[in-house]
Structures are given as C-alpha cells and as structure tokens.
Amino acid sequence: MVNEPRPFRPRISARLAYTLHAGLAPNPFYRRLAAFVEGRPRLARWFTSGERAVKERLFGCRMCGQCALPVTGYACPMTCPKQLRNGPCGGVSADGSCEVDRSLRCVWVTAAERAGSAGRGGDLDLLQRPADNREWSRSSWLNYWQGRDEGLTTALGDG
Amino acid sequence: MSGLRAALADGGRFVVTAEVGPPRDADPDAITRRAKALRGWVDAANVTDNQGANARMSSLAASVLLRAAGVEPVMQLTCRDRNRIALQSDLIGAAALGVPNVLLLTGDHPSLGDHPEAKPVFDLDGVQLVWTARRMRDEGVLLSGRPLGRRPSWLIGTVENPFAPPTAARARRLAKKAAAGAEFAQTQYVFDLPAFARWTAMLRDEGVTERCAVLAGVGPIRSLRMLAFLSTGVPGVHVPDEVARRLRGVPERRVEEEGLAICEETLRELAATPGVRGAHLMVFGHEDEVPDLLRRAEIRKGDPDVDRL
Numbered sequence: 001m002v003n004e005p006r007p008f009r010p011r012i013s014a015r016l017a018y019t020l021h022a023g024l025a026p027n028p029f030y031r032r033l034a035a036f037v038e039g040r041p042r043l044a045r046w047f048t049s050g051e052r053a054v055k056e057r058l059f060g061c062r063m064c065g066q067c068a069l070p071v072t073g074y075a076c077p078m079t080c081p082k083q084l085r086n087g088p089c090g091g092v093s094a095d096g097s098c099e100v101d102r103s104l105r106c107v108w109v110t111a112a113e114r115a116g117s118a119g120r121g122g123d124l125d126l127l128q129r130p131a132d133n134r135e136w137s138r139s140s141w142l143n144y145w146q147g148r149d150e151g152l153t154t155a156l157g158d159g
Numbered sequence: 160m161s162g163l164r165a166a167l168a169d170g171g172r173f174v175v176t177a178e179v180g181p182p183r184d185a186d187p188d189a190i191t192r193r194a195k196a197l198r199g200w201v202d203a204a205n206v207t208d209n210q211g212a213n214a215r216m217s218s219l220a221a222s223v224l225l226r227a228a229g230v231e232p233v234m235q236l237t238c239r240d241r242n243r244i245a246l247q248s249d250l251i252g253a254a255a256l257g258v259p260n261v262l263l264l265t266g267d268h269p270s271l272g273d274h275p276e277a278k279p280v281f282d283l284d285g286v287q288l289v290w291t292a293r294r295m296r297d298e299g300v301l302l303s304g305r306p307l308g309r310r311p312s313w314l315i316g317t318v319e320n321p322f323a324p325p326t327a328a329r330a331r332r333l334a335k336k337a338a339a340g341a342e343f344a345q346t347q348y349v350f351d352l353p354a355f356a357r358w359t360a361m362l363r364d365e366g367v368t369e370r371c372a373v374l375a376g377v378g379p380i381r382s383l384r385m386l387a388f389l390s391t392g393v394p395g396v397h398v399p400d401e402v403a404r405r406l407r408g409v410p411e412r413r414v415e416e417e418g419l420a421i422c423e424e425t426l427r428e429l430a431a432t433p434g435v436r437g438a439h440l441m442v443f444g445h446e447d448e449v450p451d452l453l454r455r456a457e458i459r460k461g462d463p464d465v466d467r468l
Contacts, residue, residue, distance in 0.1 A: 081268055082238075082279065086286035087332050089265050090320030090347055091394030099394035100268045112325040124328065125335055130243060130287050130302060156290075156338035 007107040008060025008079040014114035017074035026145050034145035048139040065135030071123040073114030080107050085128035127156045161259035161314040162231045166202040167372045174437030177204045181216035194228030196446035203231040212272025222258045234258045237266025242282035254311030262316040263288040293340025317341040321358035322397040330361035337371035345439040346376045351399045359434035368434040375429045378441035379422040381415045426456035
C-alpha cells in the first residue's frame, strides 16, 4: 500500500503543541469562520491543504479528519500501522519499537511519554469512539470548530 | 449460559482455560481430537482467530465444533480482517449458535502472517470492539444505534500484555478495557513473575481485578529453538535471562523436562499470587499434557482416565 501508516515522531514538543492548541480552541468567531469557509468549496480546499501541510510536517498527519492529537500527547495514533486510537497493542518490543517495523518507535510509547510529561496522562484513559471513515481527507479543524467532534472522545463510566 | 462465567464467580476455584488452534483445512476431527484431551480439565478453551495472521478455519466454525465435542469455547475475534459490520455480524452469529464466551482483540498485523500482502482492516480497535459488544449485550444496540431484538449473553473477555512498553501504562490500559466492558483478561506469556506481580498489584489498587478477572498466560518452553523463537520471533513476549539460563544449563534431551518444570513452578506461584483468578494454558498441540501439568501443580486433582470419560 502506498499510504501504509508508520509511526511518526512529532517534530515539536508536547508543551509547544498544547500551547499552540490553545490558539485553536473553538469560539464563536472560529465557528462562523468555519461555516464561511465550508460554504465556499475553493476556499475550503485551500484551507484544508494548509491544514494538511502544517500537520503532515509536524505530526505525520494522514488527514483522518477526526483529530485525536490533543488527547494523545500530540503523537498521531493514525500513524500506528493498526491505527489504534485507544492505546498500544501488545506487540511492542522490549525496546519500545513497533511490531511491524522494528526500526521505528511505537507511536503509543511516544504518546504515553509526551502526555505523561505534560501531566495529561489521564487523557489516555478516555474512550476514543470508532472514527467516521467518511471524514478522511476533510479538515478536522473545520469539524472541530463546528462542534462535530463532540462525542468522539468520552469518559468511560463504571456503568 | 457460560460455564466460564460460573467458574469465575466461584471464588474458591483457580480457573483454567486452554487454547485450540483451528486446522488449516476442512477436517472437523482436528477439533474433536483436541477437545477429547481437554474435556473435564479446563473451564473453557479459546478458539483462535487466524492466529498470527495465518489463514485457518474460522473461529466461529471451530467454536461450534468444539462445543459439540464437549468443551466450552471462547471465540476469539480480531479487528484485523473485518470492518465493524462484519464484526457485529459474527458476534450476533456466535450468540445465535450458542457460543457463550467471546475474546475480543485487535489482532496481529497481516505483515507478520502468511498473507503479508493482505489489506489490514482495523476499522475498530480492540477497546472499541469490547465497548461495542458490551453495548450490544447490555443496551441492546448496534453501533448504528439500531436495536437488537433478542440480545446476546456472552461473557466478554480481552487480552493484555503486562510486559510490553509502555509498561507503566499497562495496568491503566486493562482498567480502560474493563471500563469498556471486559469481564476477564488473558495475558501474554508470564515468565517474569516479579514483574507480573507488580502489574497485578497495580490492578488491585485500582480495583480492576474485582471487575475483570485476570487469567495469566502460561506455557512450557520445550526446546532451545522454541526459546529462541519466543525471545525474538514473537512480538511482545519477554523471556528473562534467568529462565533462558536454566534451559541452556541442562543437556539438550532434558530441555523439555526443564521447561515443563518451570511451567509447573510458574503455575504454583501464580495460584498463590493475589489478584490472579486463573491461568490460560498455551501448549500448542500438546493438549494431552494438560491434565498432568495441572495435577503436578496441584491445581486439579483426579485420575485423567476417569475424568475424561
């Protein structure tokens, strides 16, 4: 497969990523901006390309359209060969390498380390619900600002 | 009704499960032969789902055959080869055919099996599959939100590897699976008992073992070749130096005996480890040795010739 996922090591620190994220937090302005952009196909394509360029470079983004980065220490789970969104598989080698490619570090080992060092280890306990495969190649920022990602991540109760 | 559920509810019983790998052909007797050796000695036996990403008889078909042969099946189901439609469909089918237990996991990557060119599916992950099954059973809904008429009643299990990095997060990881709906968990091979005891202690501290019964993975290393294979060829298996030294320290012809002795000692220790509800035996084709192993470790009593009838 041309587009086979492989673990990616983020190019910026977790601390910087959390800080940058604060600038993306949804607000009424972003919500209106997202609606405006989505209403104009050419502008939406341009916007989505921009998002792709930035996130591909920084996080190995594959444009699943339903970004999990804020709850995985900004290590992208869609770069896991099994695209696991809820934590590492049992095949991680003793040295932390991926079972599919031993020359690469398991992205969930990276995620646990980054989230932990930022005091966000609890994020990994959240349930990531099954992703909507129709969102591939769409902008996750527009989805996020429009509130469509709500419910994608939920706390698991005892009930 | 699941006999495994009843066994897990019986606090005084050290629960034992084994594993039956379906054949690579259409011979139903392969399952019956293995069942004969295990019947009466184990509480249930896993039926693997194209284990190691190698194509075999389906776990659903083999589970039905195993049940007919008198051993309660635990049907394994992986996310590797099926999307969410096929996963839910097989789960419903298993319930309709009377499969009382399911073990839900992500599965090995196809690149490690006999069809490395296959398309990896992984539409859901293991945690999402456990969550999906629990909602089908307890809330009577599919992922689509559509209702189920008659609900399934299976016992839901999963797997965990306490020894794989990030090791500090592995107890939390099982806690997450338990919260998603897993009622029991079988582990990867346990050779490193102190590390395993640390993991179960963390689970007990978090109250996980009360909701999710831990069955420790155990099996004998029969040869130096198998030792080498487990040490380097199987993802996520950790064989400590001490175990390797013991096996290398005996003459070649006595390696199997030593491996069985280590296995027996491990079983004894596990039976005395707080938070461990039982063992999952991995004997790969040596099912006839299960009764002897259980008696030597004083986990089960009895005469196999009588009990097997």
